[in-house]
Amino acid sequence: MTKAELLSAIAKKGGYTKKDAEKALEAVIGTVTDTLAKGEKVSISGFGSFEVRQRAAKDSINPQTKKKIHIAAKKVPAFKAGKALKEVVNK
Template sequence: MNKLEIVKVIAEESGLTQKEVTGVVDTMINTIISELKKGEEVNIAGFGKFVVKKRAARTSINPRTKQAISVPASKAPTFRAGKQFKEAVNK
């Protein structure tokens, strides 16, 4: 399922237009991104938590040249599923 399919389902079930739902979904996504950029966590009760995981700088090997390369520190967004969400998926 992709974003457009999610928008269609929400529009059908809520009675809102697809344009209105798209605006809400976009705002939700942008809000999550904005908060993660600030270093904040985003908790959605019963669903899960979006967090930023920090990855330390490290040395790796280029598989083609076998030379050591330096990989800089980075941040990666992650999602931790909540208990209710996990239980619903496993039913």
């Protein structure tokens, strides 16, 4: 599903205009992004939680050149599905 298709589905399901659905989606995405940027967790009951995880530094090999490279430690966003979402998907 693309963003445009998601906006259409939100508008149809909620009885909103596509413009209002876009505003709502952008507000949700912006809020989640800002919260994760602060290093905080976002939990949505019945859906799941978003959090920032620390990925350790590691040495790897460039598959094209076969040279060893060092990959620095970094923070990455992660999503963990909630129980209700897992149950719906597994039906």
